[in-house]
Amino acid sequence: METHTSTFVVFSGKIEPLISIKRIMICALLLTAITNNAYAELNTEQKLAKTKGITLYNQYKAISAIPYLKLAAEGGDGEAMYYLGEAIRKNNRYMNVEAQKAYEDSAALGNIYSMIRLGRSTDDPCTEMNNCPKGKKSAQEWMDIAKKSADLDAERGNSESMYLLYEISGDDKWLEKSAASGFSLAQFRLATKYQEGGGFSLLPSNRLDAIERWMKASAEGGYPPGMMGFAAVSIEKKDLESFRNWNEKAAASGYVEGVFGYGSYLGENPSNYGFKPDLVKSYALLSLLFELDGGGNVRRDVEDVLPDIAKKMSPEQINEAKRFSEGWKSSHPPLSFFPDKL
Incomplete structure (x- = not known):
């Protein structure tokens, strides 16, 4: 995902006699x-x-x-x-x-x-009150x-x-132009807009194709919510391999939703989505989320899931999970909810 902040250049060209x-x-x-x-x-x-x-x-x-x-x-x-x-x-x-x-x-x-x-x-x-000081x-x-x-x-x-410009004007043409130019957040927003019924001229089959195309583009562009969005599209298509792939990539990016989902699925036996059970990795990833004591209520969700996984583990496995957790934290991006910048 692009993260640079836009900068400007001075207007060029002929100066009009009466400039505002x-x-x-x-x-x-x-x-x-x-x-x-x-x-x-x-x-x-x-x-x-x-x-x-x-x-x-x-x-x-x-x-x-x-x-x-x-x-x-x-x-x-x-x-x-x-x-x-x-x-x-x-x-x-x-x-x-x-x-x-x-x-x-x-x-x-x-x-x-x-x-x-x-x-x-x-x-x-x-x-x-329309009485701001001069300047x-x-x-x-x-x-x-x-x-x-x-x-x-x-x-x-x-x-x-x-x-x-889309944020400023609300004009969908700028959202579409931004998506077409490769901005992964815009691609995610456009796919989401189509999911919510936007794009009235789209036929049902074309709508589904557009959602998949833009969500995939956002995921491949590195936007973690887009990764989870495309994982959800994959589930609807019953493509479990794609779902597992993008859920794992979202977790590796530090996206909280991806980490929680991936960690939870690894603790299932059998897994509903075909993940190979791994209690050590499951415990390690879920326990990482305890550091999120701000908003998001994620600690509460972890507390609902982690004790049941711990019951299936030996003390040695839990110690191994703690070491794995430290290794993951040092080799992956920090946890993030990836909130909108605006």
Whole structure:
């Protein structure tokens, strides 16, 4: 899955005699973004803090993520600033001053996600009363800048920016363009939209084909929810080999749903889906999920399943499972719920 953050270039071409104030503001912001990004270089400690902070955020541990994201944000990283704003906003359940500042600092560095978040905000009193101080942009102005910025990148073929234009406009054509250009999140979203009845012109057989095609593309593009989505499509087609393959790949990516499913199926004998029973690996994978003490209720699910697996195991097998668990953790990506970035 693509993970880069879109950046901008300044408008080119002939300057019109009467240029709008809004256009001037947009151009100034783009120039600032280029200048600031040129000097934003994190040191080793800040890079590690950014990785740790985003990992914790993706595990629904927003409170724990904040100190790490603050450290990376202090180094001038726009993406860390965005996640800092997200963590603060979600922890407080509204856009407070601290979250807004993090988003505004990030947006000034060219982060379109932050611009969109600011554009969607209804919590800023001055925006609601239409009396913001001079120099402070309204939600609509931020959304206009986000659209201009995403348009520029989309024109250069950036599939992520095409998806952001879908988020901004709600126009399905941008979702389709992003999917066709290879953005795996857009492919997953398009397949999901078809599953939910979107694409009214599709015949039933064509709909099923489209769902399978886009979910497979998302899975092959490396998007873990797409892997589990394609695994579900495989079950409907009674293709158990494909189901097992993609469930295992989703687990290897760190996706919580994949780890829980794969670990649970390995503990079955016989397995409903044809997995070869492996109590040691089953116990090891499921016990990894105990570290997810934030949201998601996954601990509760593990507590429902793991004791029954442990009853079938000897003390030696449980010790072996603990060693296997440590080895898996050190050789695989961290656990993640892979929440939507927006």
